[in-house]
Amino acid sequence: MTYGLETAEHPEKLKRVAIDPVSRVEGHGKVTILLDDDDKVRQVRLHVVEFRGFERFIQGRPYWEVPVMVQRLCGICPVSHHLAASKAMDMVVGTKRLTPTAEKVRRLMHYGQMLQSHALHFFHLCSPDLLFGFGSEAARRNIVGVAAAHPETARRGVALRRFGQEVIRITAGKRIHGTGSIPGGVNKAVTREERDALLADAYDILSWSRDAVGLVKQLHGQDPALYNSFGVFRSAMMSLVAPDGGLDFYDGRLRARDEAGAILFDQVDYRDYRSRIREEVKPWSYMKFPFLAELGAEKGWYKVGPLARVQNCDHIPTPLADAERREFVDYAGGSPIHAPLAYHWARMIEMLHAAETIKDLLHDDDIVGDDLVSTGERAREGIGVIEAPRGTLIHHYRVDDDDLVTMCNLIVSTTHNNQAMNEAIRHVAKRYLSGHKLTEGLLNHIEVAIRAFDPCLSCATHALGQMALEVTLVGADGAELDRLARHGDGTTTRPAP
Amino acid sequence: MIAPVAIFGIGNRSRGDDAVGPLLLDRLRRWLESRGLAGGFDLFEEYQLQVENALDLEGRELALFIDARLDGGRPVTLEPVAGLDEAAAGSSHSLPPGAVLNVYRRVTGRTSPPAFALGVRAERFELGEGPSDVARDAMEKAWELLESLAGDPRTQSWRARVSTIR
Numbered sequence: 280m281t282y283g284l285e286t287a288e289h290p291e292k293l294k295r296v297a298i299d300p301v302s303r304v305e306g307h308g309k310v311t312i313l314l315d316d317d318d319k320v321r322q323v324r325l326h327v328v329e330f331r332g333f334e335r336f337i338q339g340r341p342y343w344e345v346p347v348m349v350q351r352l353c354g355i356c357p358v359s360h361h362l363a364a365s366k367a368m369d370m371v372v373g374t375k376r377l378t379p380t381a382e383k384v385r386r387l388m389h390y391g392q393m394l395q396s397h398a399l400h401f402f403h404l405c406s407p408d409l410l411f412g413f414g415s416e417a418a419r420r421n422i423v424g425v426a427a428a429h430p431e432t433a434r435r436g437v438a439l440r441r442f443g444q445e446v447i448r449i450t451a452g453k454r455i456h457g458t459g460s461i462p463g464g465v466n467k468a469v470t471r472e473e474r475d476a477l478l479a480d481a482y483d484i485l486s487w488s489r490d491a492v493g494l495v496k497q498l499h500g501q502d503p504a505l506y507n508s509f510g511v512f513r514s515a516m517m518s519l520v521a522p523d524g525g526l527d528f529y530d531g532r533l534r535a536r537d538e539a540g541a542i543l544f545d546q547v548d549y550r551d552y553r554s555r556i557r558e559e560v561k562p563w564s565y566m567k568f569p570f571l572a573e574l575g576a577e578k579g580w581y582k583v584g585p586l587a588r589v590q591n592c593d594h595i596p597t598p599l600a601d602a603e604r605r606e607f608v609d610y611a612g613g614s615p616i617h618a619p620l621a622y623h624w625a626r627m628i629e630m631l632h633a634a635e636t637i638k639d640l641l642h643d644d645d646i647v648g649d650d651l652v653s654t655g656e657r658a659r660e661g662i663g664v665i666e667a668p669r670g671t672l673i674h675h676y677r678v679d680d681d682d683l684v685t686m687c688n689l690i691v692s693t694t695h696n697n698q699a700m701n702e703a704i705r706h707v708a709k710r711y712l713s714g715h716k717l718t719e720g721l722l723n724h725i726e727v728a729i730r731a732f733d734p735c736l737s738c739a740t741h742a743l744g745q746m747a748l749e750v751t752l753v754g755a756d757g758a759e760l761d762r763l764a765r766h767g768d769g770t771t772t773r774p775a776p
Numbered sequence: 777m778i779a780p781v782a783i784f785g786i787g788n789r790s791r792g793d794d795a796v797g798p799l800l801l802d803r804l805r806r807w808l809e810s811r812g813l814a815g816g817f818d819l820f821e822e823y824q825l826q827v828e829n830a831l832d833l834e835g836r837e838l839a840l841f842i843d844a845r846l847d848g849g850r851p852v853t854l855e856p857v858a859g860l861d862e863a864a865a866g867s868s869h870s871l872p873p874g875a876v877l878n879v880y881r882r883v884t885g886r887t888s889p890p891a892f893a894l895g896v897r898a899e900r901f902e903l904g905e906g907p908s909d910v911a912r913d914a915m916e917k918a919w920e921l922l923e924s925l926a927g928d929p930r931t932q933s934w935r936a937r938v939s940t941i942r
Contacts (some may be wrong), residue, residue, distance in 0.1 A: 326915055351788055351789060351791075399826070433827075433879075433882065437828055437830065437831065441828040456789075456821070576863040
């Protein structure tokens with residue numbers, strides 16, 4: 280289902296609105312909206328530039344450096360890149376099966392990453408919009424505003440994020456630029472003292488994660504009409520699943536369902552991803568548009584991430600999260616849920632699963648073992664796929680006989696979700712902006728739809744605290760008709776054209 | 777035992793001038809170790825500040841945030857950091873130092889430690905590039921100031937050096 284707003288018939292006759300976050304690194308996103316003379320929306324596009332120069336950055340590097348180097352590409356989820364690259368390099372060093380200690384320490388690291396990232400996303404990126412309303416005062420819609428109005432929620436958000444970071448520090452060696460995962464395994468296990476320190480907090484984390492699911496359910500219950508309809512569109516979904524169909528963030532095989540929930544393919548070896556996923560180029564965006572080969576470019580686009588994962592799997596292998604998954608699935612009466620705001624609900628179910636899994640792993644003696652690395656016959660190619668917080672992450676490398684990387688290909692979750700995000704903002708633009716005068720609150724509706732998928736679009740790594748946004752309305756003759764600016768200090772002004 | 781001074785080097789080493797915070801932190805670490813002063817400082821390298829950094833301020837007497845600055849002004853600035861109220865945080869994805877102080881106050885219920893921001897002039901943030909000549913020059917000036925701050929970690933001493941440069 281699409282809204283037919285990708286390309287207008289006579290764009291040269293329309294007014295142009297550009298929402299252009301000023302950011303200088305990965306995740307620079309811009310939305311352009313074309314309006315006719317009656318201010319009706321005729322065309323909406325999300326343009327993204329991401330990971331500029333990545334291949335050049337990695338090519339020529341020794342393969343063993345790559346799992347560390349790739350973390351410098353993204354300050355929001357570096358561990359996902361660390362582990363996806365490590366999995367690819369496992370193939371290069373010939374590892375068929377990780378040692379139990381290596382696999383469980385990596386899983387602990389990854390589930391710590393999922394927990395802290397989901398906590399950040401929900402409590403600090405999205406809860407301001409959800410708790411205060413999309414059109415509320417801009418200066419209030421931030422984590423400090425949440426801290427003022429909902430201090431206990433903010434306190435728990437900080438503690439959840441901090442716990443996840445501590446799991447990462449212990450397993451990866453550092454909070455950022457960790458080196459814990461290496462080709463073929465890990466370079467350190469968890470000590471008993473570290474395990475005990477984490478266990479001291481693990482049960483509070485589990486309890487707060489349950490409460491977080493309750494909070495997001497409460498928000499849905501308060502305004503179901505909004506939550507079920509905002510930015511909604513139907514599409515296929517894709518994720519890794521375990522061999523038994525269960526939810527698995529670290530490893531598994533590819534499964535995709537169509538928009539009605541029917542399985543399109545299942546248990547596909549991710550090393551064959553190129554036979555299932557094709558990529559289309561559109562002249563107006565730097566980011567490619569992936570699609571499922573079975574359905575073709577027109578109908579084969581799909582979404583990834585929490586909403587896809589929670590509905591794509593058959594079960595969640597921890598009891599509390601699985602009970603929440605069943606309730607989530609029942610909420611829609613058996614049909615797939617496609618509403619972007621349901622991402623938040625699914626995300627909190629995943630956070631609960633991460634908390635349960637971390638607790639279970641901390642009770643597993645394998646994580647304090649000493650058999651850390653396994654290798655085998657050297658190969659020239661490696662593919663690693665992982666379910667990162669925002670969706671499926673694919674790393675693919677070729678390595679020459681001198682151990683140097685000669686080819687690198689990435690498909691990150693933002694790319695998988697490209698068309699899905701475009702469709703979501705087309706719906707929002709048509710529903711909320713068409714025929715109305717531009718306001719900051721209305722423009723925030725667009726950003727709310729984007730943020731449901733991937734916060735890296737609306738904010739850059741280390742942006743010096745700025746999240747400026749400037750919107751200009753230009754007539755068909757090129758004259759500037761209106762301008763709205765949101766500044767780094769949170770204030771909004773309307774400079775004279 | 778919590779070190780009385782927390783120093784944050786903010787930035788990404790692989791993005792040109794964004795590396796100035798971490799690079800100055802490296803130099804400071806060597807300097808502190810060579811003088812047997814490392815026990816008085818905790819050094820934190822971060823891509824960007826986040827809410828959990830508020831908890832890194834617990835038990836501190838002083839805090840310093842070192843970051844690249846894109847405004848094209850003086851090569852080096854030292855400014856006191858004031859807590860930002862709700863109207864000024866701007867972004868929820870990464871926090872400016874003042875918002876971190878405010879989160880600290882709200883989460884702990886205590887007054888935040890005196891904090892300062894050391895800004896280093898920058899101009900390019902391209903992936904895979906090293907620092908520009910402009911940033912390198914500014915880093916040298918920043919190091920002179922940083923060395924003097926680390927050699928005399930007292931609030932009144934740091935306050936006396938506020939924006940006397942540069």
